[in-house]
Amino acid sequence: MTDRAWLALSRIPGLGPLRQRALLERFGAVDRCFQTGAGALQNLGLQTGQIAALQKAPEDILTPADQRWLESPDTDLCRWTDADYPPLLRHIPDPPLLLYLRGQRAGLNQAMLAIVGSRSATTTGIATAEAFAKNLGEAGLTICSGLALGIDAAAHRGALHSGTVAVLGTGADLIYPRSHLQLARQITEQGLIISEQPPDTGPRSGLFPRRNRIISGLSLGVLVVEAADGSGSLITARLALEQGREVFAIPGSIHSPLSRGPHRLIRDGAKLVESAEDVLSELGPLYAVLRSSQAAAPAADWRPEDSTQAKVWAAMDFDPLAPEQIASRCGLTLTELSAILLDMELQGYLAACPGGRFCRLPPVS
Structure with a gap:
């Protein structure tokens, strides 16, 4: 049902990327955003019509065009939670949570x-x-x-x-x-x-x-x-x-x-x-x-040469952490950390995870 839920989320009028991300962070997965109680949607800045739409099942929101997209062998979706979501795009102020691909x-x-x-x-x-x-x-x-x-x-x-x-x-x-x-x-x-x-x-x-x-x-x-x-x-x-x-x-x-x-x-x-x-x-x-990072995960003995990157690497786990947690462990501001996380992600050492969190990539054996 996940792809249907992603398409349904994109169909809710006026629900832009920032509120979509707030929903994902609140519920942890796109499927859980639907058929929830209205009380669980409070404090997210949603309009009455948007809250009503989220009370429905995704199938009740999809259009015939959505069904054709899902059934076509020539179409694809890139979700915010996918490992190949473009890393540069992920770091703009309002990145789309769903990309339609052909x-x-x-x-x-x-x-x-x-x-x-x-x-x-x-x-x-x-x-x-x-x-x-x-x-x-x-x-x-x-x-x-x-x-x-x-x-x-x-x-x-x-x-x-x-x-x-x-x-x-x-x-x-x-x-x-x-x-x-x-x-x-x-x-x-x-x-x-x-x-x-x-x-x-x-x-x-x-x-x-x-x-x-x-x-x-x-x-x-x-x-x-x-x-x-x-x-x-x-x-x-x-x-x-x-x-x-x-x-x-x-x-x-x-x-x-x-x-x-x-x-x-x-x-x-x-x-x-x-x-x-x-x-x-x-x-x-x-x-x-x-160009070089179409790569691969880092080698097992990789250690950042840059001292600040080494500090960030040491502060991270293979379980996802929020940027605020990493910044607190490293003694960095979020602004300083953002550029470092982007650089390390581009090098293939970190992965962006759902909810705006980051984790180490496992080393190559």
Whole structure:
């Protein structure tokens, strides 16, 4: 019943990731969130309708589109509690608790770079995006974008052979725009289509900015090729900065309106990019860590060389601990600890567990 419960939870109107996580932390498992007494849901900030929905069985909430998703051999789900939930995405302020997948699930944990830009791109901009995506893909990065017209589509096309990830603002069973249906099919052959929206969710303007936080959240950085003032690509770049990711921009003609976005980003501190090597050199050690960490659990005799990581490692168990417990044992603030936990998780030494907790991974025998 678990998958049905996950889908049902995503169907409750207005129940966003933060309250979904609060429910999981309260009840420990998604199945237990349903058919509970109303009293157990107090103090979670839920609306009356949401509490009423949680009194039902998951089967009473699911739609025909949900049933088709569950029965299809070509669809998949990535849950917050799954070991392969993308570690970078897990650390944004409001990560989705459920991802709907079509294509190659292994794409979830590749080192990604987002390439975004204008829907009304120039011929030069499209050629530039495609060339950068091809070169960066061949260097080992998976290219992430939003399957929109213009720069997004060019980025996906450039990375079709190396693998690309398309994050949708619609349900993963609907392709928007429809003109990209064939491109979407090609993406699933080597890459992955992702959405946080339930099946049969059509295009609505408010969903695309939310989609953008996932594009940046999955990625080590965001490269903006062409963007006018007010472009959604600038929203993605801003979100990347808030999430602690790198932002890159390709400059253009001072006479082109589509250069204004990249030029503003460069003035505000984004890295000016002229070649794929500029991106790779800036990503530096984190890129190398992610590439090597498709790994494996640590060797039995592993000990962190960094003294602070060693302190965190010594404070942890193979049973999950909350960050507050780890911080208390180590004498660190939660802010200090968060960056350390992310780094150790990326190296494959720790695993994120349900309820926002962490545990050691068992050593390889």
